[in-house]
Amino acid sequence: MGLLDDLKERIVIADGAMGTLLYAHGIDRCFEELNVTKPEEIVHIHEAYIESGAEIIQTNTYGANYVKLARYGLQDDVKKINEAAVELAKKAAKGRAYVLGTIGGLRSTNKSTISLEEVKRTFREQLYVLLNEGVDGLLLETYYDFEELQTVLSIARKETTLPIIAHVTLHDIGVLQHGMPLAEALTELEQLGADVVGLNCHLGPYHMLRSLEEVPIPTRAFLSVYPNASLPQYRDGRFIYETSEQYFEETARAFREQGVRLIGGCCGTTPKHIAAIARALSDRTPVYKKEVKQRHPIVVQEEKQTTAPSLADIARTRRSIIVELDPPKKLGLTTFLEGAKALKEANIDALTLADNSLATPRISNVAVGTIVKQQLGMRPLIHITCRDRNLIGLQSHLMGLHTLGMTDVLALTGDPSKVGDFPGATSVYDLSSFDLISLIRQFNEGLSYSGKPLGQKTNFSIAAAFNPNVRHLDKAVKRLEKKIECGAHYFLTQPLYSEKQIEDVYEATKHLPTPIYIGIMPLTSARNADFLHHEVPGITLSDDIRNRMAMCANDRVQSTKEGLAIAKALIDAAFDLFQGIYLITPFLRYDMTVELVRYIHEKERLAKERTVYYG
Template identity: 35%
Template sequence: MKDFREFLKEKEVILFDGATGTELLNRGYPQDKPIEYANILNPELVISIHREYIEAGAECIETNTFGANELKLRSWGYENLVEKINKMGIKLAKEASNKNIYVFASIGPIGKPIGKGFEIDEKKAIDIYKRQIISILEEDPDGLILETMSSTKEVEIILRLLDNLSVKIPLIVQFSFFKDMSTVLGEDIHRVIEFLKGIDVDIVGLNCGNGPLQTLEILKIFAQHLKEPFSVQPNAGYPQFIQGRLVYNTGETYFASFVKEYIRYGAKVIGGCCGTTPRHIAFIKKETKRDLLVEIETETIHEKEIEIKKKDTPSRLSRKLGKEFLVSVEISPPKGIELEKVKEGVKLLKMAGIDAVNIPDSPMARVRISSIALAHILKEELDIESILHFTCRDRNLIGIQSELLGASALGIKNILALTGDPPSIGDHPQAKPVFDVNSEGLVLILNKLNNGIDYMGNPIGLATNFTIGVAVNPNTDNPEQEIGKLKRKIENGVNFIETQPIYDKESLERFLERIEFKLPPVLAGILPLRSSRHAEFLHNEVPGISIPKNIRERIKESKDPKREGIEIAIELIESIKNIVNGICLILPFERYDVVAEIIMGFSR
């Protein structure tokens, strides 16, 4: 059998196979197992599907290895079978091909965003793909096909890895788009096209995401901007969820009716994706035997204008940072919708002279009213700005950006970027965490929105103007690690820092002296003590809080510990005024009057 690249030059159209996953499910493969595990669980079924596609006319078949990477298999508990599943996938396809059909190893996306501040950074992604690709290469496939890709970053990582491994076999790269011409991770089609212009592969193309008609519309855009040949592998239309299964209803005749136009717009590799069957491929085969017009017709397709408009107006707090000694108070959002107590408390704090209130985001993973809603109500009714605590626990990458844009539209412009407490410690321990990003990644997202683009680089119109804060723990047992994390956050773009509660000037000074890079304005966390038991609880049971022995003894020996706690807080604030740019007082037991007294008790 000749080299695939020679075959590609000679042939007008090359027919690939259709779906493997949906075919396995249609033939009784269990839904509670990963599709790729069929290579081990039921190899005869996999071989039979390959052979039916070959009998239908497929000249190339893809291996059942699309999701056989460590990360995806781990969710099923099969991460130790990466090598076995991938090798078996190649072996089964080769057995079915009988050395007369080209075997392309299918490689799909990891399924999560990649980059600094995400669960999967570049190094982890490289390790995950390297493990899969090396297993595949050991079985000598005729080519590789990267399919259903949604991130140019991910493809770039794979291509770099292949280059480092000196892989020279044929390579196809296919992206998947929604109807709005963006990928599942939000990359605009023109951004993808610009990326594809700069890579050196045998074929670029489209698969999954759409049925045959929408795939044609996207192919037309490819044809205007990129050099052929292209590949197209549409779904059999859009699925319905019937009796617990996805069902695709696009018939073979309709599906194959697009072949002529696919070829007209430069497609040389044609096959199918989700929901397609050997019958779809057989009907495509019939169409390819006809005399087809291959002259490309071009259409005028206007690229989206990428225009970054001017920024939104800044917050009042941002104008004061580094210029005035700021005072914020962290309040407790209620669990229900009764807000009168909060409003009355914030009125008292405003009279005492605060600059903002900090509003936690379901702190300690316990259900509370939406911090965005509460921030908006306080702004509208009391004209007080908030520092919104925003966590990564409950929102995926799309939800994070959507809610941040919503907050900005409501005039909430000060954000404290936090990773968030895991649900396991809260009042709904069965809830599933998200954590698509951590606080470092959240800072990066905020800065991109401030530059008029979303995380994937797509324009959002009017740029946001968030003032971005992060937390740091001066009491940590591992200051070097804490400082390293802080440095990475600052590199992503930070406007201010809030510390965990401190109880002595010296520990804060020692921590700050360790830092060798320039810091933005720092607000020191102050949590007033209410009793000896309160102090001992914080010191012994709350991570990140350390209270010196002399402070604990002082409040223990006091005849009026509540008053002593207020005096300790005022003295501490007076002692650190010259080394920080403000304070964030944390409301103890919803005692607004205590905090108001502290604010009025020190000189600003």
């Protein structure tokens, strides 16, 4: 008889948390290291769970992989720590309980932080040690990212015929990240060969029960659940879980009614919780039938589509000029508004507003954008970085922009805090630019990050950044292709300072379906040229350009003239290759960008005249 035979006949009880139990005892370091440094404590916890009724225990290896151990400088000890974990669990089990080798998920909410190749490499290393040490089965737990779980489950299934338990972690009731329905996920895991499929961590019994109500009893696999004790509280700098064992006793019976065959606990649970479950299900009798609640279909109201064409559409059909005029670093909008008005009169398609560029605080671009839109009737293009807002803040921000009717956004990772005025400030980066673009696309489908209906579809037109000032242009273009896959509609480049570079950019991107706005920022002085050349990563100015600026020395009028002449030559180079021109106003010097806008319009007029004249 093995674990799967037992599960065929009856409900099986598993153990509870290891990590939070150690944490509650004051251990804040790497929990898995204790397999080697304090083995008797680990054995003691395993024994306490078995004595409480656990028939299955899991090795203390949740984070015993290369990536997580590296945070403690223990990356070379993967083998040693996993070997010790199996030895300790077996020592505690003494044949009284099955020993599962646990492998935890690596990705949380941000896919881009760890590639699938890294996931595979890391997983394999841990898997082979656990299998070698003779575990009775595998527990793949706390997978927020379904793609990651699919990947590692497929690897594990090829490597062993032992029972595999695959656990996803819910994002919200009934759904994984990005809105994947739980029932669909569990069916897919069963099809990939998992013997037991279910849930663990993040949420407690309430959310898990409501989620399982929407899940049919699997045909071949068994259903399992390892709820957290409760939602954690943050008190005096520590996370605390508080749930009475009595509540676990009641909910264990409710889990049985949902067809659950394996039940244990996750974060915050203790041997007392497991004893409560064992008491509640003392006869271990399973149910074989249940009524499945239908998931409410997602109702998304169509948002009125704006009639104005997007900036991407405009750049596809005609010359388009957008101008960056950044919100000021000091309070007061007088100069800024004068500049915005002058640019409006010069006839631009949109005013782009940076989001604390170079990681230095500026007046909120939403506040400034609202004024520009409402008072001047201009179209603001709002830059959004992932640096200053976490996943909650970003979604709230997008909902706010939608509410204000601002549909043009530029999705960026953003300059890191350390380049700006507050180098010690946190750079959040819950998301990368790729994830932010995907998130905005999902908003356009009427769904939040978790897949919850937003009630309306947003209508964002999504711009993304293109930095051609890199050593390998082909790599930058690969990033563009990925951004398009994520949902980018068009691109804005960093400022370019050479005609040749503009041609290279054209050659490297002409296969892309999305328009590109070429960035041109006039130089204001020799000092400005030197700063850009020497201190801004990636920007290189030719000797000729720097000499031309140097010749103007400190003469402001002459410098402006020369800066404009250089910018005009760049516009000439871009004119026939790109319809979109993105002018960047240096230091609120809107006189310069206004002049360049006029230059482009005049050029356009002459070109049209020529076309008419010559047919």
